[in-house]
Amino acid sequence: PSASPVHKVSFEFCCFRLTFTQLALFTASKMRVFDVLHSRPGLDATQVAHEIKASVKGTECLLEACVSLGLLEKYQKPMYENSDLARRFLRSDAPLSLQGYIQHCNELVWPLFSHLESAVREGTNQYEKAFGRKSDDLFQDAYYSRHEVKLRFMKAMHSMAKITGKAVATAFDLSSFKTACDLGGCTGAMAYEFTKAHPGLSVTVFDLPGVVDMCGHFRPRDADNRVSFVTGDFFKDELPKADLYILARILHDWPDEKVHTLLSKISDACTPGCGLLVSEIFLDEDRRGPCRGLLQALSMSQGKQRSATEYSLLLKSHGFTAVHVRHTDNLLDTLLCIKE
Ligand code: SAM
The missing domain is CATH 3.40.50.150 (Vaccinia Virus protein VP39)
Known part of the structure; x- marks a missing residue:
């Protein structure tokens, strides 16, 4: 309550920025924006929209958000290409690609964290609320219950191990x-x-x-x-x-x-x-x-x-x-x- 207006504004900005940064990153990654712009750098928003099968308006907003986050570069016309960060970590075939980890966060961690208030109130994992099934052992009951979830989890572990190994x-x-x-x-x-x-x-x-x-x-x-x-x-x-x-x-x-x-x-x-x-x-x-x-x-x-x-x-x-x-x-x- 005693925070100055400037602190309040920057705190709100920080919350806003953190949430939307993740959403923009997860979505651009899931819609293969970084892969498309890796194989065809210099596309404009309409061409990217066609490649990722999305609306031009939505694609333009997503591309501009990614530029503001330093994930893409924008040139006159305007045309887009991956930033150095995206080339190193966000395209799926980069040696140190974090795509697997990003997908895991998007599909599994984000839904869990969207029940954070209940997690804090109860002091327990919110897997059942987020996914409608109980899980006593996250690995055997959750991550490895379905082939594609297991592969996604393994890709996530693989990408982190390559970065930290x-x-x-x-x-x-x-x-x-x-x-x-x-x-x-x-x-x-x-x-x-x-x-x-x-x-x-x-x-x-x-x-x-x-x-x-x-x-x-x-x-x-x-x-x-x-x-x-x-x-x-x-x-x-x-x-x-x-x-x-x-x-x-x-x-x-x-x-x-x-x-x-x-x-x-x-x-x-x-x-x-x-x-x-x-x-x-x-x-x-x-x-x-x-x-x-x-x-x-x-x-x-x-x-x-x-x-x-x-x-x-x-x-x-x-x-x-x-x-x-x-x-x-x-x-x-x-x-x-x-x-x-
Ligand atoms: N050590 C790897 C790394 O640093 O990238 C993976 C860490 S991951 C968080 C945990 C690993 O433990 C998974 O590969 C999982 O399959 C394995 N694991 C979990 N329960 C296990 C068990 N009961 N016996 C053997 N491995 C298990």
């Missing part, structure tokens, strides 16, 4: 490890980054059968035969033997009881000297940031976002010590610990 894989000197197991390694994108960064390392990706069945879709052309895949449930099945276990973006999905079950299985599979590398967003110790972690927590999944100290304590309780923490300048932070 190198920073995670090179955060520590791992030259003393010869075999690694990437638990919940999904498409193998992270595993390929580890083998690229560490010539002496082989990585087994361990994930649910429905995921491993589809990993062929994501195999890079220059795929390394040092990456292999094994199916299983990491809460129930025996884990592959390895010198180093990797948990990238796994633990935040689960409550402490499930984390203890998983860490206890990893600890049992480890011999002294084995490593465990955990990669997550680490919350600041005073929980004031980073906002991408704190905002993600609002999804009210059954898991939780934790600080490096919270992760270290969980790990220590399973015999992992010598915890080294690296805050990378990428989206994920990384911690390496060793089994006593």
Whole structure:
């Protein structure tokens, strides 16, 4: 109430801008605007409208909004082409394309967040309200219930792993490890980054059968035969033997009881000297940031976002010590610990 008119206006502008930025980005991406302008740069609004099968008026508004957000460039006539940002991250065949992640956010995360008020009131995930079905395990009941939803989720994980993988894989000197197991390694994108960064390392990706069945879709052309895949449930099945276990973006999905079950299985599979590398967003110790972690927590999944100290304590309780923490300048932070 005491905010000055200027602050109120800029706060409202910020809310307005955030909401509409996402909607414009999701819609342009879903309607293939960035792909169309990649294959035919310099089209005008009428030509783009024809390509994406939309009204000229609507297309013009969408293109102008994208220009204002720096996603497109506009030249005289007016003609449009992708900005450098769109060329690098928004066209579907870019090596670091975020299309999969954008689609996942549009179809799954956005509907969940549109029930945020109920999520906050109830302290629970709003999957049932958003999609009309109950989900106890988001992976098995929701993401993997239908083929196209599973593929979309895998594409999302793949695109994020390609963006973050190198920073995670090179955060520590791992030259003393010869075999690694990437638990919940999904498409193998992270595993390929580890083998690229560490010539002496082989990585087994361990994930649910429905995921491993589809990993062929994501195999890079220059795929390394040092990456292999094994199916299983990491809460129930025996884990592959390895010198180093990797948990990238796994633990935040689960409550402490499930984390203890998983860490206890990893600890049992480890011999002294084995490593465990955990990669997550680490919350600041005073929980004031980073906002991408704190905002993600609002999804009210059954898991939780934790600080490096919270992760270290969980790990220590399973015999992992010598915890080294690296805050990378990428989206994920990384911690390496060793089994006593
Ligand atoms: N580690 C990957 C990365 O960083 O891109 C993927 C992270 S994704 C958030 C979580 C992964 O855990 C998915 O690939 C999912 O299939 C896998 N997963 C979930 N529950 C699992 C289970 N019970 N056993 C094995 N894998 C599981």
